[in-house]
Every structure is written in structure tokens, then in C-alpha cells.
Amino acid sequence: MTVALTGIPGMMAPVATLDEGMPMRSEAEFTSLYHARFSDLSAQLYAYVGDASEAQDIVQEAFTRAWQRWDQIGKYEDPVAWVRRVAWNLATSRHRRLGVIRRFLARSTPPENAPPPSPDHVVLITALRRLSANQRRAMVLHYLADMSVADIARECGVAEGTVKSWLHRGRAELGKYLAESEPVKEVK
Amino acid sequence: MTPEEFPDTGTGEEPRDALNRDVLDKDPDQRPSDESTTGSANEAEQTSDTTSDTEQTGDARQATEAQSVETEAQSAEAQTTGTQSAETQSAEEAQQRSEGDDSTISLQMDEDTLETGSQRLVLKVIHNRDEEDDPHLDELIRRAFAAYRATAYQNFPAPPVATILTSARRRSQRRWLTGGLSAAAAIVVLAGSIVLYQGSRPTDGTEAAREPSPSFSVSSSPTPSPSPPQPPASSPRMGVDEPPVIHLEEIDLHNTTITLPAMPDEPEGCDGGTYTFEDGRASPPGDYEWLIAVDPYPTLYDPFLPEVNTIVTTVGCGPDGFNEVDRLVVLYLEEGTLTTFDYVPVELNPTGEQLDDFQIADSELVIQFSSDPRSESPRTRTVRASWNGEWSITEQNPEIPAFDASSPPSRPEQTTSQTPEAPLPPS
Numbered sequence: 001m002t003v004a005l006t007g008i009p010g011m012m013a014p015v016a017t018l019d020e021g022m023p024m025r026s027e028a029e030f031t032s033l034y035h036a037r038f039s040d041l042s043a044q045l046y047a048y049v050g051d052a053s054e055a056q057d058i059v060q061e062a063f064t065r066a067w068q069r070w071d072q073i074g075k076y077e078d079p080v081a082w083v084r085r086v087a088w089n090l091a092t093s094r095h096r097r098l099g100v101i102r103r104f105l106a107r108s109t110p111p112e113n114a115p116p117p118s119p120d121h122v123v124l125i126t127a128l129r130r131l132s133a134n135q136r137r138a139m140v141l142h143y144l145a146d147m148s149v150a151d152i153a154r155e156c157g158v159a160e161g162t163v164k165s166w167l168h169r170g171r172a173e174l175g176k177y178l179a180e181s182e183p184v185k186e187v188k
Numbered sequence: 189m190t191p192e193e194f195p196d197t198g199t200g201e202e203p204r205d206a207l208n209r210d211v212l213d214k215d216p217d218q219r220p221s222d223e224s225t226t227g228s229a230n231e232a233e234q235t236s237d238t239t240s241d242t243e244q245t246g247d248a249r250q251a252t253e254a255q256s257v258e259t260e261a262q263s264a265e266a267q268t269t270g271t272q273s274a275e276t277q278s279a280e281e282a283q284q285r286s287e288g289d290d291s292t293i294s295l296q297m298d299e300d301t302l303e304t305g306s307q308r309l310v311l312k313v314i315h316n317r318d319e320e321d322d323p324h325l326d327e328l329i330r331r332a333f334a335a336y337r338a339t340a341y342q343n344f345p346a347p348p349v350a351t352i353l354t355s356a357r358r359r360s361q362r363r364w365l366t367g368g369l370s371a372a373a374a375i376v377v378l379a380g381s382i383v384l385y386q387g388s389r390p391t392d393g394t395e396a397a398r399e400p401s402p403s404f405s406v407s408s409s410p411t412p413s414p415s416p417p418q419p420p421a422s423s424p425r426m427g428v429d430e431p432p433v434i435h436l437e438e439i440d441l442h443n444t445t446i447t448l449p450a451m452p453d454e455p456e457g458c459d460g461g462t463y464t465f466e467d468g469r470a471s472p473p474g475d476y477e478w479l480i481a482v483d484p485y486p487t488l489y490d491p492f493l494p495e496v497n498t499i500v501t502t503v504g505c506g507p508d509g510f511n512e513v514d515r516l517v518v519l520y521l522e523e524g525t526l527t528t529f530d531y532v533p534v535e536l537n538p539t540g541e542q543l544d545d546f547q548i549a550d551s552e553l554v555i556q557f558s559s560d561p562r563s564e565s566p567r568t569r570t571v572r573a574s575w576n577g578e579w580s581i582t583e584q585n586p587e588i589p590a591f592d593a594s595s596p597p598s599r600p601e602q603t604t605s606q607t608p609e610a611p612l613p614p615s
Contacts, residue, residue, distance in 0.1 A: 027353075030349075031349045034346060034349050034352060035346050035349065038344065038346035038347075039341035039342070039344040039345065039346060040341045040344075042341070042344035043336070043337075043340035043341045043343070043344055046340070046343075046344070047336065047340075052343065052344070055344070056344060056347075059344075060347065060351070060352065063352050064352050064355045064356050065356075065483075065484070067352055067353060067356040068356040068483070068484055069483075090512070092507055116343075117340070117343055118335075118339065120332065120335050120336070121335075121336055121339075121340055121343075123332070124332045124333070124335075124336050127332075143329070143333040143337075144333060144336070144337060157475070171325070171326065171329055172322075172325070174329055174332075175322060175324075175325025175326065175328055175329050176325065178325070178328045178329065178332055179324070179325055179328060
């Protein structure tokens with residue numbers, strides 16, 4: 001089980017990490033994995049999609065798909081890699097629809113039984129939403145998922161230089177937006 | 189930002205440090221430290237007879253800072269002070285950099301623009317983004333993400349795992365149920381149309397040996413036409429006089445070649461074409477890929493009439509790694525060739541809903557969606573599709589019982605008709 005909880009940065013090619021010698025993990029291990037990773041994966045996706053319910057939906061869907069294929073996914077060296085990849089695929093797809101079709105339903109309801117997001121979180125999420133999708137994705141994967149430039153490039157299917165560009169511009173934009181929000185905090 | 193604050197998130201490596209190291213390791217020439225300055229000076233010395241390692245022209249610096257790049261040859265450029273063309277080119281170069289992805293680019297300046305006028309000055313523009321980041325803003329970002337990582341996960345308590353397990357099990361059951369029902373599906377209008385379309389296609393009842401699924405080199409997808417295509421005298425693709433009987437269930441849709449029309453309502457990149465699928469995915473050049481027979485949804489084999497040889501399955505197209513379905517596609521087998529009949533003009537991934545299942549029921553293709561179960565009024569929506577020369581789409585929005593093939597949803601409330609969305613050239 002410890003394998004599933006570590007090694008996050010190297011999770012970008014889950015299919016290739018199939019360990020033939022690794023026995024399939026049990027349902028109990030899936031459950032443990034789910035409880036261990038659901039929250040932080042959701043937090044990462046929330047930072048990207050900007051909608052708490054949507055983020056939870058996405059992660060839940062990814063875990064559902066993982067369980068459907070657990071006889072295979074459970075053999076992976078890092079099953080969470082597969083889950084996160086699917087979750088990000090779903091998030092990217094939904095975001096594509098947001099950009100192209102402009103029909104995404106804006107929902108701001110926080111998850112049930114969850115504390116409301118802190119003002120600082122709201123500021124960060126709001127600022128992130130002002131970035132382009134690519135910049136936001138790179139920033140979230142880098143700062144929240146601890147992924148290297150190379151891993152992000154592999155995940156996004158782009159050159160490393162592109163990721164560096166996204167990160168650089170994302171930092172510049174995000175810093176600007178966060179700085180704008182600072183005086184408000186000081187007033188409080 | 190420690191692992192304790194946000195578990196399972198990494199190696200303990202500071203992301204920014206990782207980025208810096210990545211940049212540094214990639215090319216020593218790109219190092220944003222004093223080394224690069226020295227290197228640039230050396231390079232400049234080769235091209236300019238008077239070089240300062242420290243001086244920079246204000247304009248050039250403005251240009252590079254504005255575009256977040258730094259030139260190794262800033263010091264050399266200082267020797268070109270007052271050379272407007274050099275400054276302009278520097279700005280253009282910086283702009284070019286801002287639109288590109290390469291780590292390094294070179295700029296050759298016309299020798300006429302140099303005061304020295306003796307040699308070409310090569311400016312090597314590097315990415316030195318970190319050095320140019322405002323430390324204050326950078327610290328802001330670090331703090332913001334660190335605070336988020338430390339506590340944000342508390343806002344996302346995991347729903348009971350039973351929700352996941354039950355949902356997955358229900359999907360599997362639906363898939364099995366739908367697959368079983370397809371064998372006993374009733375005659376539908378679509379079947380009649382396809383029979384007409386297939387016209388005089390010979391249908392011998394020869395029981396050929398069950399060969400493995402052939403490689404379906406599919407012809408271009410024809411538009412359903414009132415004048416049915418004439419069958420060839422033989423089947424050259426198969427290399428035999430009589431095409432073998434192909435059992436639909438033996439067709440491995442995940443590993444075949446199919447010509448598909450452009451995906452309706454999708455951006456550029458999901459163009460029509462002949463795609464070879466491997467493991468259910470086809471990745472043509474570009475940023476988009478196609479999916480077919482997407483899990484966990486069923487593929488309906490011959491859901492209309494056994495003689496018609498139709499397949500109804502899911503397809504999707506989106507960015508690499510895409511994992512959703514966009515449409516149902518109706519394929520039919522003719523002369524050993526799997527051909528696209530048409531997309532069913534129903535979007536399968538509508539906003540705020542998810543595709544639950546689809547099946548043949550009450551002589552129609554019935555597609556069912558559900559809304560977010562956590563919403564205040566979760567509901568299902570049923571769309572019926574039938575073909576009679578054109579698509580007829582009917583929609584029913586009220587809540588209905590859970591999808592149960594034994595008691596098909598009631599009749600529709602709204603009806604629309606559509607011609608095929610992707611008119612296809614005749615074969």
C-alpha cells in the first residue's frame with residue numbers, strides 16, 4: 001500500500017508502469033487508496049476547474065473507473081497515477097467545453113459537510129481562474145502536485161520549453177493578481 | 189510546505205528549485221547566474237572588440253524584461269548604445285521569444301547596425317525566467333500555494349467508498365444487461381432503412397468457419413442514399429470470391445481501421461478520416477485523438493435485425509488523453525467492410541449531465557442521462573432516436589424510474605427531426 005501513496009511525480013505514464021510481478025491490490029487497498037488520496041486530488045482539481053463540486057465529481061469518476069478496472073489498475077506500480085491522469089483528462093475535457101461551447105454550469109456550492117473555503121483559498125482560486133487553462137494547469141501540477149517540468153511536459157504532450165513558458169507567464173500573472181488582492185487583506 | 193502539511197504530494201523537492209535545476213541542468217549556457225554573464229561576455233568578446241560585462245543599455249533591458257528574457261550578450265549590446273536598429277531587433281527578438289517555446293534562440297544582427305561594424309554580433313537569448321521573476325510576487329505565490337496545500341484538502345472529504353463501488357458495479361450490470369438485450373431487440377425503423385440502403389446485397393447463409401476478425405479496411409462512409417450501392421462482383425479486399433461470414437461480435441472495434449466523418453460540434457482537430465484504432469484509441473497527427481467503443485458503455489451488436497449487421501457504439505474525440513464519449517455511431521458491415529452509417533445526432537456529454545446508458549427499446553434507440561446526483565433535484569433524461577430517412581429525436585425530461593429495459597421509458601414529449609449531421613459522400 002505504501003507504494004500507492006508515494007512517487008507522485010513519476011506518475012505520468014501509468015499504463016507503462018504496469019508491474020507484472022505485482023499482485024493485484026485488494027478492495028481494502030483500493031478503499032485505503034481512495035481515502036488517502038481523494039481529498040488532495042480534489043483540491044488539485046479544484047484549483048484547476050475552480051468549482052468544488054465539479055472537482056469532486058471528476059475525482060469520484062476517476063476512482064469509479066479505476067475500480068471498474070481494478071483487476072488491471074491494481075497491478076500498476078502506482079495506481080494513483082492512473083486515477084490522477086483520468087481525472088485530469090476529464091477536467092481538461094470539461095474545460096475544453098467551457099472554452100469552446102461556453103455552456104459550463106457555474107456552481108459554487110461547497111461540498112457537503114465540508115468547511116467553507118478560506119478567504120485565502122478563494123483569492124488563490126480566483127486568481128488562478130484568470131490564467132489561461134494551460135498556465136493554470138502547469139501551475140497547479142507544479143505547485144500542488146509537485147511535478148517537474150519534464151513530467152508536466154509529458155502529461156500535456158508538449159515540449160519542456162512550453163511548460164517553462166507556461167510556468168513563467170503563469171507566475172507573472174498570478175503574482176500580479178495576488179498582489180492586487182493583498183491590500184484588501186491588509187484592510188481586513 | 190512539508191509533506192506533513194500536504195501528504196503524498198512529492199519528493200520533498202521544492203518545485204521552484206526543481207525548475208531552476210531543470211533549467212540549469214539542461215544547458216550550462218542557460219544558467220542565469222554569473223556564469224552565464226561570463227559566458228556571454230566571452231561570446232561577445234569574439235564578436236565585439238570592446239565589451240563590458242556589466243553595462244546594459246536601458247532600452248535593451250526594458251525590452252528583455254518586458255518579455256521576460258535576458259540576453260547573454262547584454263553587455264556586448266551595450267557597446268551598440270544608440271543603435272536604434274539593435275534595440276528594435278532586440279525587442280522583436282524578445283517578442284518572438286514570447287511566442288515561441290524554444291529554450292534558446294539566436295539572433296544575428298546586421299553588421300551595419302554595429303558601431304564596431306567589423307563583425308556580426310550574435311545575440312543569444314536565453315530563458316532566465318526565474319531570475320526575472322519579481323521576488324515579492326514569487327514569494328506571494330509560494331505562500332499562497334503553501335497555504336492552500338496545507339488546508340485545502342480539508343474542504344474535500346471523501347464520500348463513502350461504497351458510492352464508488354456501487355456506481356462501478358451498477359455500470360457493469362447495465363453493460364451486461366444491455367448487451368444481453370441487444371440480441372433480442374425488436375425490429376426498428378432504423379433497421380428498415382439500413383436494409384433498404386444495403387439493397388441487393390447478397391446475403392447467403394453460408395456458415396463459414398469462424399475466422400478471426402479481419403482487418404477492416406473501411407471504405408469512405410457513404411451518405412444514406414435512396415439508391416443503394418451495387419455490390420461488387422467479388423470481394424477483392426478479402427481475396428476470395430465470396431466474402432466470409434463475419435460475425436459482428438468477432439470484430440475487435442478497439443483494433444481496427446474505420447473511416448469516420450468529422451465529429452459534430454467539435455473543434456478543429458476532430459476531422460473526418462480513416463483512423464486505425466489501437467486499444468480503442470486512434471492518434472492521428474495533431475493534438476486530438478479518437479476513441480471508439482469507450483468503456484464502460486456497451487456496444488450493441490446487431491441490435492436491429494440479424495441480417496442488417498449493424499453495430500451501435502460510442503465514439504469520442506478530444507485532446508490527447510481524452511476519455512469521454514461524444515456520440516453514438518451506427519456502423520454496418522457490408523462485404524466484410526465495416527462502414528459508418530451516421531452519427532446519432534445526440535450529444536452524449538451534455539453540460540451538467542452524464543451518459544448513463546443506451547439500448548434498443550420500444551423499437552427505438554433509447555439514450556439515458558442523469559444529472560448530478562448531489563443536486564437538489566437529481567433527475568434523468570431520456571432521448572430517443574430513430575431513423576426513417578432522417579433522424580427523429582425525441583426527448584423526455586421528467587424524472588423517470590431507473591433505467592430498466594424490461595419497462596422501457598414512456599413515450600416522448602418533444603420531437604425533432606434531423607437529417608444526418610455529417611453528410612457523407614456517396615461511395
